[in-house]
Amino acid sequence: VGPYTITYFGVRGRCGAMRIMMADQGQEWKEIVVDFADWMKGDLKATCVFGQLPKLEDGGFALYQSNAILRHLGRNHDAYGKDGKEAALIDMMCDGVEDLRLKYVKMIYQEYDTGKDVYIKDLPNHLDKFEAVMAKNKTGFLVGDKPSFADYSLFEVLLNHLVLCSSCLDTFPSLKSFVEKMSARPKIKTFLDSEAYKKLPINGNGKQ
Ligand code: GDS
Numbered sequence: 668v669g670p671y672t673i674t675y676f677g678v679r680g681r682c683g684a685m686r687i688m689m690a691d692q693g694q695e696w697k698e699i700v701v702d703f704a705d706w707m708k709g710d711l712k713a714t715c716v717f718g719q720l721p722k723l724e725d726g727g728f729a730l731y732q733s734n735a736i737l738r739h740l741g742r743n744h745d746a747y748g749k750d751g752k753e754a755a756l757i758d759m760m761c762d763g764v765e766d767l768r769l770k771y772v773k774m775i776y777q778e779y780d781t782g783k784d785v786y787i788k789d790l791p792n793h794l795d796k797f798e799a800v801m802a803k804n805k806t807g808f809l810v811g812d813k814p815s816f817a818d819y820s821l822f823e824v825l826l827n828h829l830v831l832c833s834s835c836l837d838t839f840p841s842l843k844s845f846v847e848k849m850s851a852r853p854k855i856k857t858f859l860d861s862e863a864y865k866k867l868p869i870n871g872n873g874k875q
Pocket residue numbers: 680681712718719720721731732733734769772776871
């Protein structure tokens with residue numbers, strides 16, 4: 668596999684989870700950072716299948732859509748379950764994380780000032796679903812006994828939510844322990860402590 672290249676704007680955004688996943692898998696990658704003013708010229712946009720970034724290149728193979736990229740990495744790095752049923756459950760959890768991520772992105776980009784408090788108040792009604800799955804599986808991961816791409820996606824979305832509301836996991840012990848254990852995995856810790864990670868804002872509009 669690889670070499671991998673991510674083309675994206677200078678934010679964590681929709682590349683947060685894939686970067687953490689590659690770091691944890693010991694996989695190196697290159698970054699092409701696109702300046703928004705350059706993007707507005709339209710040449711790169713015209714080459715993108717859906718007119719958007721991120722793009723992942725795996726050798727000569729180009730892929731768009733952040734969750735398709737996570738799945739591709741899951742296949743390449745044996746992080747997609749041990750059989751078809753585990754893979755299906757991992758897909759289900761990834762889609763569940765995507766639903767939460769979309770609500771978050773909508774709040775951040777469209778209604779941060781008016782919607783943030785309501786969003787935080789409603790958050791337990793979304794987090795409790797992940798808490799229940801995590802508590803039931805007992806391995807410290809959503810499905811099976813090692814991290815899948817859905818775990819990296821959940822982990823990253825939870826990190827963002829902890830910035831939004833530092834107490835949001837206080838009533839969810841399994842999720843809290845998940846975040847602590849994922850953060851302590853040596854390669855993830857090194858990545859989260861790196862300047863390359865810390866210098867990037869979470870979102871493109873500076874809200875978090
Ligand atoms: N489903 C895709 C994925 O998962 O990969 C979403 C990819 C995506 O949204 N990419 C954005 C992009 O390329 C950058 S993420 N934008 C440039 C463009 O469209 O020309 N996305 C919805 C989502 O994440 O599901 C957004 O809300 C993004 N916002 C978040 S940044 C607009 C503006 O300036 O208001 N022209 C661009 C805002 C925007 O893209």
